Amino acid sequence: MCGIIGIVGKSEVASALYDGLTVLQHRGQDAAGIATVDGARLRLHKARGLVRDVFQRDDMLKLRGRAGIGHCRYPTAGSDDVGESQPFYVNSPYGIALAHNGNLVNAEAISNELFEGDRRHINTDSDSEVLLNVLAHELQIQERMALSPDHLFKAVAGVHERSRGGYAVVALVLGYGILAFRDPHGIRPLVLGERETADGKEYAVASESVALDILGFRRLRDVEPGEAVLLGFDGSLHSRRCAEGYTHTPCIFEYVYLARPDSMIEDVSVYKARLRMGERLAAKIQRLKPDHGIDAIIPIPDTARTAASSLASELGIPMREGFVKNRYIGRTFIMPGQSERVKSVRRKLNAIDLEFRNKTVLLVDDSIVRGTTSKQIIQMAREAGARKVYFASAAPPVRYPNVYGIDMPAAAELIAHNRSEEEISALLGADWLVYQDLDDLIASVSEGNEALQKFDTSCFSGEYVTGVQADYLRELEFARSDEAKNLRRAS
Ligand SMILES: O=P(O)(O)OC[C@H]1O[C@H](OP(=O)(O)OP(=O)(O)O)[C@H](O)[C@@H]1O
Ligand SMILES: NC(=O)CC[C@H](N)C(=O)O
Numbered sequence: 001m002c003g004i005i006g007i008v009g010k011s012e013v014a015s016a017l018y019d020g021l022t023v024l025q026h027r028g029q030d031a032a033g034i035a036t037v038d039g040a041r042l043r044l045h046k047a048r049g050l051v052r053d054v055f056q057r058d059d060m061l062k063l064r065g066r067a068g069i070g071h072c073r074y075p076t077a078g079s080d081d082v083g084e085s086q087p088f089y090v091n092s093p094y095g096i097a098l099a100h101n102g103n104l105v106n107a108e109a110i111s112n113e114l115f116e117g118d119r120r121h122i123n124t125d126s127d128s129e130v131l132l133n134v135l136a137h138e139l140q141i142q143e144r145m146a147l148s149p150d151h152l153f154k155a156v157a158g159v160h161e162r163s164r165g166g167y168a169v170v171a172l173v174l175g176y177g178i179l180a181f182r183d184p185h186g187i188r189p190l191v192l193g194e195r196e197t198a199d200g201k202e203y204a205v206a207s208e209s210v211a212l213d214i215l216g217f218r219r220l221r222d223v224e225p226g227e228a229v230l231l232g233f234d235g236s237l238h239s240r241r242c243a244e245g246y247t248h249t250p251c252i253f254e255y256v257y258l259a260r261p262d263s264m265i266e267d268v269s270v271y272k273a274r275l276r277m278g279e280r281l282a283a284k285i286q287r288l289k290p291d292h293g294i295d296a297i298i299p300i301p302d303t304a305r306t307a308a309s310s311l312a313s314e315l316g317i318p319m320r321e322g323f324v325k326n327r328y329i330g331r332t333f334i335m336p337g338q339s340e341r342v343k344s345v346r347r348k349l350n351a352i353d354l355e356f357r358n359k360t361v362l363l364v365d366d367s368i369v370r371g372t373t374s375k376q377i378i379q380m381a382r383e384a385g386a387r388k389v390y391f392a393s394a395a396p397p398v399r400y401p402n403v404y405g406i407d408m409p410a411a412a413e414l415i416a417h418n419r420s421e422e423e424i425s426a427l428l429g430a431d432w433l434v435y436q437d438l439d440d441l442i443a444s445v446s447e448g449n450e451a452l453q454k455f456d457t458s459c460f461s462g463e464y465v466t467g468v469q470a471d472y473l474r475e476l477e478f479a480r481s482d483e484a485k486n487l488r489r490a491s
């Protein structure tokens with residue numbers, strides 16, 4: 001779940017791209033990059049690290065131009081090497097730079113086809129490089145020097161035909177504009193906005209509307225599933241549906257954890273969806289454990305705060321800030337290795353003992369994935385003197401790998417995989433554990449937009465909307481489990 005942004009402006013865009021990336025930082029902390037169009041040249045700067053560390057003053061000065069794209073990365077394919085950070089660039093048939101949020105499930109097959117059939121060499125293990133070369137090939141086969149929007153949209157239709165997976169993409173095509181598109185199921189988010197200036201309208205696309213908000217762009221709408229929009233360098237806006245007949249299934253985990261609460265995705269406020277998650281979970285707690293005797297509801301900062309607040313008011317129990325978060329430590333879940341994640345939880349969160357001493361507490365998190373956070377937090381609550389420690393997850397058990405842009409590649413690393421709720425509770429060391437039901441999670445989101453009834457829920461249900469090859473999950477686990485990553489790092 002990387003963050004992507006693209007702007008075609010009437011004046012220099014580098015600093016707006018930078019600011020946009022800083023509010024998309026929660027989507028990827030490993031690397032960042034910006035590409036701009038400076039006349040007939042493409043300027044590119046990318047490196048490993050947080051946005052604020054990647055771009056120094058001199059780098060920014062070189063990123064000249066009135067149009068550009070940006071990316072912050074959380075790898076789901078290949079390595080975290082700088083060579084696989086984004087945007088990627090190809091020089092033929094046009095100069096094209098591309099940045100991508102998501103993951104292809106048939107990258108290897110396409111990569112072979114590109115080599116054998118299309119004479120294109122893929123130099124990394126990144127699926128984003130594959131996507132870029134598919135787009136380049138689809139533009140090349142139009143066999144013309146000057147492209148119209150129609151040609152660009154035909155190329156995107158070709159990309160959809162060959163690619164399987166979740167992808168939201170921004171591609172800078174020299175001489176034309178920014179081409180932005182979403183996979184036919186609309187798994188990964190992408191939103192379009194406009195801003196009036198004295199010189200005319202400017203357009204932007206971004207993973208989340210929060211990036212548009214802070215830059216003063218008005219959110220127009222989400223890019224539709226299978227749709228492409230072309231933000232022309234001449235100030236024009238074109239759009240076309242380049243794939244039809246697919247079910248619209250946005251990723252429900254965006255609402256649970258990935259997105260910022262102040263974003264709107266598919267016309268649903270992420271904040272309100274999380275409030276409804278808390279309400280529904282409260283109703284379940286009342287059903288299952290009417291005599292719970294809970295003294296305090298304690299959220300696990302940050303993401304769980306919203307759901308915990310509505311859960312507490314539904315139950316009529318005070319919410320207390322029992323854990324304080326070190327604001328200088330990033331998100332733990334999207335860190336690359338397990339030992340780093342374990343250390344980070346303790347560095348990141350500290351307990352205020354008086355909120356626990358002799359109390360029955362209900363700790364609330366948005367989700368339990370590997371159990372890294374919940375296990376340590378429960379232990380900390382006990383050490384702080386809690387009498388009983390209950391635990392609630394605003395999402396259902398995460399039992400299956402994610403293959404659409406969230407780095408949960410190995411079923412065996414998921415604490416809920418092949419385990420009952422009682423077994424999970426015992427492993428975490430909780431006195432009681434309660435999970436949200438999947439139907440309630442779905443209702444919490446779709447209540448915000450009646451037209452939205454289906455979601456990608458694969459990590460909860462094991463159902464993959466694009467289908468996956470039988471051996472794909474096995475190979476993914478083999479290549480991307482924590483153990484495999486550690487071995488790669490050591491070699
Ligand atoms: O079961 P786990 O493998 O520990 O993963 C789940 C935890 O990770 C995330 O928090 P994170 O620290 O990444 O971010 P946050 O500050 O936004 O809550 C999420 O909010 C859960 O707390
Ligand atoms: N999290 C993502 O969206 C990852 C994008 C792409 N698959 C990469 O690994 O760079």
Ligand SMILES: [Mg+2]
Binds near residue numbers: 300301365373
């Ligand atoms: Mg958390």
